[in-house]
Amino acid sequence: VASDSVDIPVMRPVLPLFELVRSQLEAVHASGWFSNFGPAENGLRERFAVRFGVDPARVMTAANATLALAGCFATATRTPWTIPSFTFTATPAAALIAGVDFRFGDIGADWWLTEEDQEDAASPVRVAPFGAPPELSSGPRRHGIIFDAAASIGNPWDPGLLGEADAVVFSLHATKVLGAGEGAIIVFGSDERAQQFRIWTNFGFFGSRESQIAGINAKMSEIQAAYVHAALDGWDNERAEWLAARDVVLRVGDEVGLTTFDASRTCITPYWIAVFPDAATTDLVEATLAEHGIGTRRWWSHGCHQMPAYADVAHGPLPMTEDIAGRYLGLPVFRGLGEHEGELILAALEDARSRAAAW
Numbered sequence: 001v002a003s004d005s006v007d008i009p010v011m012r013p014v015l016p017l018f019e020l021v022r023s024q025l026e027a028v029h030a031s032g033w034f035s036n037f038g039p040a041e042n043g044l045r046e047r048f049a050v051r052f053g054v055d056p057a058r059v060m061t062a063a064n065a066t067l068a069l070a071g072c073f074a075t076a077t078r079t080p081w082t083i084p085s086f087t088f089t090a091t092p093a094a095a096l097i098a099g100v101d102f103r104f105g106d107i108g109a110d111w112w113l114t115e116e117d118q119e120d121a122a123s124p125v126r127v128a129p130f131g132a133p134p135e136l137s138s139g140p141r142r143h144g145i146i147f148d149a150a151a152s153i154g155n156p157w158d159p160g161l162l163g164e165a166d167a168v169v170f171s172l173h174a175t176k177v178l179g180a181g182e183g184a185i186i187v188f189g190s191d192e193r194a195q196q197f198r199i200w201t202n203f204g205f206f207g208s209r210e211s212q213i214a215g216i217n218a219k220m221s222e223i224q225a226a227y228v229h230a231a232l233d234g235w236d237n238e239r240a241e242w243l244a245a246r247d248v249v250l251r252v253g254d255e256v257g258l259t260t261f262d263a264s265r266t267c268i269t270p271y272w273i274a275v276f277p278d279a280a281t282t283d284l285v286e287a288t289l290a291e292h293g294i295g296t297r298r299w300w301s302h303g304c305h306q307m308p309a310y311a312d313v314a315h316g317p318l319p320m321t322e323d324i325a326g327r328y329l330g331l332p333v334f335r336g337l338g339e340h341e342g343e344l345i346l347a348a349l350e351d352a353r354s355r356a357a358a359w
């Protein structure tokens with residue numbers, strides 16, 4: 001049955017239970033402190049420090065992950081950078097806004113930037129694909145690395161492997177795991193790097209009202225922090241809901257013989273990413289699911305190097321990016337997705353498979 005409306009969206013944001021938000025907001029109102037690193041923001045840094053097993057001095061907050069990335073670029077001591085073209089537009093947008101030099105690099109078969117950490121090379125921005133945890137290597141670090149792990153906060157990782165100049169950025173956007181509307185948590189490899197970042201997020205102020213560096217306002221407000229506290233309060237339930245939704249979609253995928261990107265199988269991630277044998281099949285699946293009222297999305301479009309905003313950004317050949325960008329498709333997964341949705345998605349995928357030349 002053809003349908004113009006989407007019956008099952010690709011994503012449905014769920015914020016923390018309002019009861020949990022209410023008690024956190026009451027604490028904010030009682031404190032009379034509404035932004036500028038108040039008790040809620042400080043408490044949040046402490047809670048994430050315990051969660052990750054790091055010193056709270058190395059955990060910072062920001063209004064969103066895009067500004068957090070911009071701050072990591074702006075306060076780094078070394079340029080240029082290599083950014084994978086296969087990422088969300090926020091990564092290169094942040095580099096442009098921060099005014100740093102960068103070029104686009106290709107990804108490997110695992111969808112991570114292939115750039116090696118070599119003496120003369122540009123510093124890599126490693127984008128954790130679709131919720132995969134940041135992969136920190138234990139070898140010696142030549143350059144500080146920025147890990148864009150926007151969607152990865154639901155998964156274990158090892159901050160003990162951070163190099164001194166490294167930074168890991170997580171997003172708390174409504175569509176992410178631990179979604180709180182907007183927000184970001186950043187973990188740094190040294191107190192100094194963390195402190196510089198904090199100064200950048202607060203107009204470059206450090207101890208006086210004279211800006212010490214060119215900064216901006218990228219602070220997380222106390223209201224935002226209250227929502228993040230509420231999300232943490234509800235984490236056990238949220239985690240169970242992500243796992244339940246993942247169970248449903250993986251069973252559907254297995255039933256139709258779908259190839260699913262690894263992180264969607266093994267991680268707590270807000271993405272169900274399917275990979276098809278060729279671009280024509282991907283287009284056909286997208287169109288067939290739309291006919292069934294099932295939402296899909298090419299989350300990172302066709303690679304940032306194809307976007308008008310980055311027409312001037314240098315890059316070499318990007319064969320893997322161009323290949324993968326034509327063959328991946330985000331399918332629906334969200335908290336609360338159950339058997340009923342699973343049945344509808346299964347029927348649509350079976351229909352697509354029956355029409356496809358390759359699968």
Ligand SMILES: Cc1ncc(COP(=O)(O)O)c(C=O)c1O
Pocket residue numbers: 064065066067087088090091127148150151171172173182183184
């Ligand atoms: C890879 C990546 N980087 C950065 C961002 C930006 O995060 P935010 O929405 O918190 O600015 C996103 C979010 O969608 C993302 O997927």
